[in-house]
Amino acid sequence: MVLPRAAKTQRRTRIQEEKEERILEAALEVFSLHGYRGATVDQIAEVAGMSKPNLLYYFRTKEAMHRALITRVLDTWLDPLREFDAAGNPVAEIRSYIRRKLEMARDFPRESRLFANEVLQGAPNIEDELKGPLKALVDEKAAVILAWAKAGKIAKCDPYHLIFSIWSTTQHYADFDVQVRAVLGQDQADDGRFEDAARFLEQLFIGGLQVRDQAS
Amino acid sequence: MVLPRAAKTQRRTRIQEEKEERILEAALEVFSLHGYRGATVDQIAEVAGMSKPNLLYYFRTKEAMHRALITRVLDTWLDPLREFDAAGNPVAEIRSYIRRKLEMARDFPRESRLFANEVLQGAPNIEDELKGPLKALVDEKAAVILAWAKAGKIAKCDPYHLIFSIWSTTQHYADFDVQVRAVLGQDQADDGRFEDAARFLEQLFIGGLQVRDQAS
């Protein structure tokens, strides 16, 4: 047999697992930096420290690599939202969701940029994922937020746009990192940037969602 | 003479101006959709309705086209921030800044995505612009916001991260349009989406920046 990619569900050799890991790591590096079309297989092979045909032995096409990567990233990317707990304290839940998303932007900027690149260019490969699992998850959590609002625990607001705004503000620090650094000046320590952001976003969202008397 | 690109500052013929305009329009379309490396000169030429060599007669390289486009977009992109008025009512100024940025995301999504693509991939061609004019403008407006906060007109907050959060939340509707549509479902009218966003963002920022008693 020549093709390891076949229906063999059993992950055969340890070497296979190692190589595929190295490839996906390299692919993440290159794809997140140059986008799908901007990345070349030779580049990925070089970063992975192997020859191009060797790489193509494990992933038969460039697209297969990209698919594997996107699927994996998209899955872990939604973990913070999944942890969003309907039974918890609303303000505490929102606060910790913001914090977790911001930590992901800090610790996994490449994953964030990979995803941003994909969506920015029309998400040709993950449209189904977005309209299916992602939408379902957001719908579920939006309902929770709406219930909190109706119970008077937070201000009444559009839960979808609330989620969008948390996504955008936090991922901004990964996706637009260059711009953020340019504006702030790079004299600032890495952590400082994220600590300030966390403090500000907490203030913004907690303040903005605070219940206030609706009487005019 | 063969090369129109030379030091002739005089915009010679009307035909030159028209063609360059058509080319930049086409380039914006293609670059914003596929990124720099994903775009091909043939594609741009086709959208512009001319042959590739003809296009290359006006812009000698793909990179020259991209540079011209980025410079122009970056300039108009900052107009809303320039209008930010220190003498105005703080809350009204912030509200109208958000509205203008959101209108730009709605009316000029290609410009937003072109810029996002560039920054996302490390902004290799505009780093100087970011660290120079952009930073200077943001510094200036951040000082204004800080003064408002110190005067007790809005809550004390980090002005830089406030600006970042307005950028990110508004541009999100252009850059991540596909995702927004997927989550909301495309049954919704285009305007509705932006009206809801405007309402939410106004609530978020005005509420979040409202002065409240600092006593614990």
Added chain:
DNA sequence: CGATAATTTGACCGGTTGGTAAACATTACA
């Protein structure tokens, strides 16, 4: 060890890409 399967490599291929050369057409203008 011997044999079979898994892995790795260098050489190569057809298609695409950014860009050029030069002939041809059109416009501006004396």
Added chain:
DNA sequence: TGTAATGTTTACCAACCGGTCAAATTATCG
């Protein structure tokens, strides 16, 4: 109208890119 500058097109090229192939090398295991 003549002519020189400007604009346009056809044909083309070298480099690059994703991917293949067959041969060589290495791991696995009875």
